[in-house]
Amino acid sequence: MALKVSVVSAHTEIWSGEANQVVAKTVEGEIGILGGHEPLLALLASGEVRVTAADGGKIVVDAEDGFLSVDHDTVTIVASKAALVA
Structure with a gap:
């Protein structure tokens, strides 16, 4: 089951697309999200x-502060600062 994922900073969209898995660091520890969460x-x-994209690609974003929301296989990550890691 694919996830619809959006990673945005305060000023721009960093990455969006379909993914199989998202792993992020929260204030309570690291969390992994799969379809059906x-x-x-x-x-x-x-x-x-x-982010493990639906095509198997790996996306890494350095994010700073914000929130993570999961609802009906839609993952939204909003960070005050975020940038793709090469």
């Missing part, structure tokens, strides 16, 4: 957001 709202901690 229960609804969730969490505070994002500074660190990496790792």
Whole structure:
């Protein structure tokens, strides 16, 4: 079951697309999200957001503060600062 994922900073969209998995660091620890995950709202901690895209590609975003929301296989990550890691 694919996830619809959007990673945005305060000023721009960093990445969006379909993914099989999202791993992010929250203030309560690291969390992994797969399709069918229960609804969730969490505070994002500074660190990496790792996305495994539906095509198998790996996307890594360095994110700083914000929140992570999961609802009906839609994952939204909003960070005050975020940038793709090369």
